[in-house]
Amino acid sequence: MLVRADSDGSRVDETAGVTTLAASPDTADRGDPWRWSVRLLPPGNGSPAAGPAVTDGAERQLLEGPDGVRLEVATDPTHVVAEAHLHSGGKAVDLVRDAGSQLVVVPLEGEALISDSTGPWRRWLSPGDVFVVEGEEHESLRLTPAPEPSHVAVLRLSPRGNDALRWVP
Amino acid sequence: MYVLNTWYVAAWSHEVTREPTARTICEIPIVLYRTEAGLAVALEDRCAHRAYPLSAGRVVGDSIECGYHGFTFGCDGVCTRVPAQSTIPQRAVVRSFPVVEKDGWIWVWTGDRDKANPADVPDTHWMNDPEWAPVTHSFRFDCRHDLIHDNLLDLTHESFLHQTTVGDDYIYEHGITVEVEGNVVRVDRLMPGVEAPPLYATTMGTEGLYDRFHCTEFFVPSYHVLHSGITGQGRPREEGYLIKVLNGITPIDAHTSWYYYAFCRNFAIDDEQATAELTEGLHVVLTEDADALALQEKGMQGRPADQHDVLIAQDAGVAKARRILAQMLKKEQLERGNPDGATQPAKRVAAGAPSAG
Numbered sequence: 386m387l388v389r390a391d392s393d394g395s396r397v398d399e400t401a402g403v404t405t406l407a408a409s410p411d412t413a414d415r416g417d418p419w420r421w422s423v424r425l426l427p428p429g430n431g432s433p434a435a436g437p438a439v440t441d442g443a444e445r446q447l448l449e450g451p452d453g454v455r456l457e458v459a460t461d462p463t464h465v466v467a468e469a470h471l472h473s474g475g476k477a478v479d480l481v482r483d484a485g486s487q488l489v490v491v492p493l494e495g496e497a498l499i500s501d502s503t504g505p506w507r508r509w510l511s512p513g514d515v516f517v518v519e520g521e522e523h524e525s526l527r528l529t530p531a532p533e534p535s536h537v538a539v540l541r542l543s544p545r546g547n548d549a550l551r552w553v554p
Numbered sequence: 555m556y557v558l559n560t561w562y563v564a565a566w567s568h569e570v571t572r573e574p575t576a577r578t579i580c581e582i583p584i585v586l587y588r589t590e591a592g593l594a595v596a597l598e599d600r601c602a603h604r605a606y607p608l609s610a611g612r613v614v615g616d617s618i619e620c621g622y623h624g625f626t627f628g629c630d631g632v633c634t635r636v637p638a639q640s641t642i643p644q645r646a647v648v649r650s651f652p653v654v655e656k657d658g659w660i661w662v663w664t665g666d667r668d669k670a671n672p673a674d675v676p677d678t679h680w681m682n683d684p685e686w687a688p689v690t691h692s693f694r695f696d697c698r699h700d701l702i703h704d705n706l707l708d709l710t711h712e713s714f715l716h717q718t719t720v721g722d723d724y725i726y727e728h729g730i731t732v733e734v735e736g737n738v739v740r741v742d743r744l745m746p747g748v749e750a751p752p753l754y755a756t757t758m759g760t761e762g763l764y765d766r767f768h769c770t771e772f773f774v775p776s777y778h779v780l781h782s783g784i785t786g787q788g789r790p791r792e793e794g795y796l797i798k799v800l801n802g803i804t805p806i807d808a809h810t811s812w813y814y815y816a817f818c819r820n821f822a823i824d825d826e827q828a829t830a831e832l833t834e835g836l837h838v839v840l841t842e843d844a845d846a847l848a849l850q851e852k853g854m855q856g857r858p859a860d861q862h863d864v865l866i867a868q869d870a871g872v873a874k875a876r877r878i879l880a881q882m883l884k885k886e887q888l889e890r891g892n893p894d895g896a897t898q899p900a901k902r903v904a905a906g907a908p909s910a911g
Contacts, residue, residue, distance in 0.1 A: 386732040386870050393737045393774070393878045411877070415862040506731065519867065520729050551867040554874055 386554065390513025402427035406515040407489060409552045417553065421460045421467070421542055423489050423515065428453025448538050450493030458489070458540050465550065468541040472497075474533030480526040485549030487519040487542040490528065495535025500527045510537075519552045556580035556805050557775040557882045559665030561675050563802030563814040566692065567658045570594050574618060576609035578806045580664055584651065585609040589616040595629040596651040596662045602633065603646070657682040658690075659802060659814065665886070676777045680798045680818035687823040689832045693813040695844050697851035699805040700876070702813060705843060706770050706778045706801060707741050707871040712751075715842045719753040719835050732871045737878055741871035742769040750784050753835040757828040758795050758821060760784065767791055770871070774878045777802055795821045809851060815840060 388407070405411065408422040426447075446469050448456040460467045472478050474495070479502070482488050490499060492510045499516055500507035502525035510516055518524065530537045544550045564577050565586055575586045576599055583599035585608045599609050601620040611621035617634060619626045625646065626635035633646035652663040652670040657678040663670035680686045695702060705711060710726040724745055733740045745766040750758055764784040771779045778801040785794025802814035817836050822828040865873055 386734070386874070388874070389733075389735040391736055392734040392874075393881055411873075415865065417865075508733075522729070552870070553865040553867060554870055554877070 386518075386552075387508055387510070387516045388514065390511065406491060407517050407554065409550075409554070411554045419461060420550070421458065421465050423491065423540060424457045424459070425491075426455040426457050428455070448493075450536050450538070451534065454493060456491055456493060456538050458542075460542065462545070464545055466543045466545055468543075470539050470541075472528060472530055472537045472539060474530055474535045477527055477529040478539075480528055480539060482518055482520075482524040482526065482541075483543065484521050484523050485544055487517065487550050487552060488526070489538075489540040489542065490516040490518075491538045491540070492530075493536045493538055495533075495537075496531040497535060497537040498527075498529040498531075500529075501525075502527050517552060519550060521549045521551075555808060555883070556664075557879065557886060559663075559669050559886060560776055561654065561661040561663055561670075562776050562804040563659050563812070564596065564653075564662040564804065565660045566690070566814070567594075567655060567660060570660055572613050574609040574611060574613060576607065579662060580805050581807050582664055583607065584662065585618065586660065587613045587618055589629060591616075593629075594653050594655050594660050596653050596660075597627060597629070597631055598649040598651075600648065601625055602627075602648050608648070658816075676773055676779075678800055678816070681800065681816050683818075685823070686798070686818040686820055687829060689817045689819075689829060689836055691813075691815045691833075691837060691840055693815070693840050693844055694806075695811045695813050695847055696809065697811060697847040698809055698854075699803050699811040700879070701847045701850055701854075702801075702803045702811055702843075703772060703775075703778070703875060703879075704869075704872045705847060706780065707739065707772060707875055708868060709741075709743065709768055709770065710868055711846075715846055716839050719839050720751045722748065722751050724748050726868070730868060730871065732874065734874050734878075737774045737882070739772045739774065739871050739875045739878065740769055741772075743767065747787055753832070753839075754784065754795070754797075757819075757825075757831055758784070760795075763787060764794070765789065765791075772871075772875055774875055775882060776804065795819070809855070813840070813844075 404425040406423045406425060409420045410417045443459045444462045445457055445459045446467060448469050448471055458467050458469055480488060492512050492514060497510045498507060499510055542550060558580060562579050564579060569575055570586045570588055572588055577584045577586060585597050585599035587595050589595060599607050601608055603623055603625045606620055606622035608618050608620055611619045617626045617628050624637040625633055627648055628634050631648045631650035633642050636642055652667060654661040654672045654675045656675055658681050661675050681688045712721040713723055713725045728743050728745045731742045747763045748766050750760045750764060765787050766784045768780060768782040780799035782797040783794045785791050798818045800816040804812040806812060
């Protein structure tokens with residue numbers, strides 16, 4: 386799913402400069418158990434209070450982007466293993482998503498091209514956009530950040546057990 | 555419950571004549587008629603005198619005359635005649651609604667008049683384009699409008715509800731790509747190397763394997779375009795047999811909706827047999843949808859309040875569209891100073907002449 390920065394209703398939680406880009410689920414209303422959240426935090430130290438339905442004991446990782454902007458990925462460690470990487474200017478990266486895992490791509494500075502390795506689908510991503518890809522099949526993508534300055538975060542979310550991670554926003 | 559600051563399809567052009575026609579949109583009673591010059595007019599269907607429906611009256615010139623005591627209202631909603639006296643009470647005004655007539659549909663703006671922009675009426679040009687042949691239907695669905703939106707955003711139901719027409723087992727085996735931009739949600743599915751569904755195979759005259767695709771584009775809150783078709787394997791979609799299904803979804807009340815439907819094709823344009831087969835086949839499809847959603851509506855009404863849908867990954871577009879709709883509703887409610895969400899009619903304000911189509 387590609388959610389553009391200007392989407393109505395896409396930013397579920399905007400308090401004190403905190404923006405939830407994507408979460409599973411993005412609402413506690415349905416009663417689904419929380420698994421992960423990806424949030425943009427303002428410059429500073431510490432982490433603001435957890436977003437809706439985030440459980441106690443959540444694991445958090447922070448990636449720092451330009452101008453002190455921080456990207457936080459919080460996960461339920463009993464179900465999700467998270468890895469975070471930052472890619473910069475101009476160099477293409479092959480992204481492989483294993484069956485049952487998820488990738489979350491967040492441009493922090495500059496644009497980035499995300500494309501299907503095997504087909505014509507391609508989209509330019511800009512800061513404020515978020516791209517989440519998931520499924521029960523193996524998948525190959527190519528990420529090409531624009532020339533410097535550009536920074537793109539790629540978060541890999543993998544299941545801790547045997548069940549595939551599936552995302553319902 | 556309803557987004558009001560938007561354009562809703564109120565009727566087909568041919569349904570609006572010099573005879574008053576009643577419609578209910580978002581629980582608002584509306585009367586439609588045409589002026590002598592042929593312009594469509596939409597007024598509140600309730601006489602300011604003693605609440606008699608104006609749709610039970612008659613059109614006189616460019617005005618509508620109440621069938622009970624003869625109060626006459628111009629197309630701006632202002633009373634121009636009270637048969638029993640010469641003085642016209644200042645409060646004798648009924649609400650008038652902005653109207654746009656385009657490509658065979660009458661659109662009505664149900665919200666704040668000063669926010670109505672005719673340029674925001676969606677693109678429906680395929681209904682009026684010589685390179686496309688439309689097949690049209692309109693249905694009254696016994697369900698809340700939300701269920702129709704969900705139905706269009708998740709087309710895996712075709713494999714189960716529409717097995718003799720547009721359904722095939724392979725649909726749900728293929729994943730979706732969802733894109734959200736502004737108030738538009740797009741759910742796209744590509745099904746490479748498959749046979750055309752039964753209804754299309756007949757009208758397209760195809761055999762063998764093709765790349766099939768469908769993309770629901772939902773302009774929240776009231777209009778979908780379903781871009782569909784088949785093309786040669788590995789070929790661009792634009793080269794193929796293309797279908798544009800236009801869906802105007804208009805809430806009547808909490809549990810019923812109007813469904814305005816136009817299936818436009820760029821193949822077999824002049825083939826009357828194809829048109830007849832599609833008219834019949836698509837009527838079957840819509841009837842199957844109407845029956846299913848009516849059952850679903852009953853299920854939802856009977857479900858305990860603390861139970862919620864168990865959504866799956868294929869519902870991603872559904873989930874996002876619901877969130878956008880909820881945000882739009884919340885925004886309107888806050889603007890109206892009504893956080894609890896009750897539908898509130900706009901104040902009765904005299905307005906200018908109706909918009910031309």
